[in-house]
Amino acid sequence: MNQRTLEERIIDQYEMSSPFVDDNLNKSNRQPLLLINENSNSYLSNNSLIKSPAFNGTFNSGSIDYGYALLNQFDEGEEIAGNRNGFIVQYSDSTNIFHMFYQRLPVFLPNSIVMLIWKAIIAGIILLYFFVVPITVSYSSGVWIFANKTKMIIDGLCFIFLVLDIILEFLTAFYEHGNLITDKTRIAYKYLSLNFILDLVATLAFGVQSFINDDSINLILLLFFLKYPSLIKIDYLFEEATLLHRTLRTIYNLGKIIVLLQFCFLIFSCIFFVIGYACVQAGHNSWLLNDGNFGVILDLNPGFQFFFSYYFGLGTMTTTMGYGDITPLNVFECLWCLGGIFFAVFIFQVNVNSLFKIMEEFNVHPIKIFKKRIAVNKFMSSKQVPQIVQERVRRYLNEHWYEEGTRDLLLEQEVFTELAPEIKEELFYNSYGKMFNLIPFMSKTFSTEFLRSLSIKIEEISYAQNEIIFLDNVDYLLDDYSIYFIDYGQILIFANTGEQRPFWIKQLGQQEYFGEWSFLTGRPRLASASSISYSRLYKLKREVFMDILGSFQDDFEKYWMIRDKLVYSNGFKIINSLCWNCEQDSHYASKCPVTHYYPQMNKLLKYNIEDEQQRNQYYRKKKQRWHTLKQQISQSQQIESQIQKSQNQEIQVEQIRNQTQQQQQQAQPQKNIKQFDKPYQFKHYFPQYNYHKIQAFKNEKAIKKITNIRISAMYIPNTAYRQTKQSAIFVWPKQS
Structure with a gap:
């Protein structure tokens, strides 16, 4: 098999023609098709060749419905950049330094702790300038004359933070159809198509007004309200973050209501001042020219003008009537006050309803527990349950409700039934x-x-x-x-x-x-x-x-x-x-030999029963079934071993006999003692005194017997190996 054949097989393996792989595969292998790789530069549609470090094959995108296929060594959380019509986005082969630097930057998760802290800072800046912008536009920059340098420093820092936030948006992952998208190209494409223009215009307008001290261009600051979609997005993140914390969620919702009311009061006050100032410029009487309890307000500095207008707006919208110290003096001011009162009634009704729901949600769990406690106590009282049992039940329920918190197990099971099988299994x-x-x-x-x-x-x-x-x-x-x-x-x-x-x-x-x-x-x-x-x-x-x-x-x-x-x-x-007695893993503690007696049967049997078995001694004839050279050799070896054994036994017997005779001869009176030579001495050397002539060292009977056995073993007639079919059958010898 050559290299070309291997490449063709790889290509055929990933040739897709349907949204799912073959039905014979395991269902768990069906996962979203993850083809976007940060190191790859381009993707083509209609049977295009996909090349990446983990994948090398063709992909038929014509019939893919949001791309489902086998997960094959792709980065988790990334999926094909396409729509339901099979269109795949083409990315340019950009090789500039900026693109390479951008691809090397990390991707931040949208719900991570670091991003939540950063978004909290950005949300604080946006809310701050949602209040600052109307004041600056209505009362001019002179309203901040008491802290002009401080405001310039704060404006510069906030502008830097807003620019950094735009940059981080290109590096923040997002969720699409429940899947986490971490591909930087897709992140940039989505941000450019949604909120980038709004954030850029709002930030530039804020920067221009902050660094150019000219009241004639203050109206450009109104473009900063284009950051409202970003504020809504941040609000959603914090709602999800505080969803499981009942107290924090209640405080957060109450804070939103208070901020909304204060913003309404501020807008009413600013517009009320603008209407009064316009009437003064037109030559009409106005509340700014009225010499009331505070003097002529128009002659005061912009800071006091804002304070008294906010005072009138707060009193009018909250109590729906003023105290008479500041009153509208022309038709336009009266119309605006009537509209403000009508809007205040509506906005207060909505906020009171929201506040009631927030408090009800905060107390729903204690109320539910209180009802359960009453029901259990009524049951135990009606059935005359003993006091000890009642107290035990109460203790258990209180501990159970405290540990379970605000969980509703029945509601959880109801929600789980609405999930798709694969998502439920994943969950x-x-x-x-x-x-x-x-x-x-x-x-x-x-x-x-x-x-x-x-x-x-x-x-x-x-x-x-x-x-x-x-x-x-x-x-x-x-x-x-x-x-x-x-x-x-x-x-x-x-x-x-x-x-x-x-x-x-x-x-x-x-x-x-x-x-x-x-x-x-x-x-x-x-x-x-x-x-x-x-x-x-x-x-x-x-x-x-x-x-x-x-x-x-x-x-x-x-x-x-x-x-x-x-x-x-x-x-x-x-x-x-492990055994908790001896800490070994070969047995359980109930059968531990340290604390329990378990006899070792094999050792006991071997010790108590002898190895030698008493059997009847008789010759057991072994019939041979066929003749082989190996059998002849084994027979000869057996005969020789028997001969050697018998010789050894006879020699031992003869030695004992000789020793006995010598002892008897020494006991008799020594007569005619023959002297023999000592080693290397030849004083008494005579042939008749040699050892082989002495009867004590000669056993002619034993020698003759051994010689006859050797001759019989070497002479084996051919007729001894002739067998018939009947004699070839092996028959066990009978034991006596």
């Missing part, structure tokens, strides 16, 4: 499924697809203080052999000895698990468990586990491998379970 895997990452034998053994399917079946259950979860050595309690994971709380593992005080084994805390032995083997519990304090556990039933396991063949085989090791090989190391 449960990233919430309840986190327990699998903390259980080594689950995360290292089973596949991700199997664990995703299991995560939907996980139950959340709470236990009060000193409540029994399961017991060992008890038959009357039904146990489903579940595995438990501790979300929070403390669990006691103990041995049920039947005594009043249980045998304490160990204590488990947050993010630990127990019950894995019975969960994997299906056998009774080896220990008991109870809650030390109020605890919330995640529970996975063995029955549910086995039902889902049948759909995954590889995981099914891995499970039975683990179970067999636990049951037959005592492989407790697989589940990281």
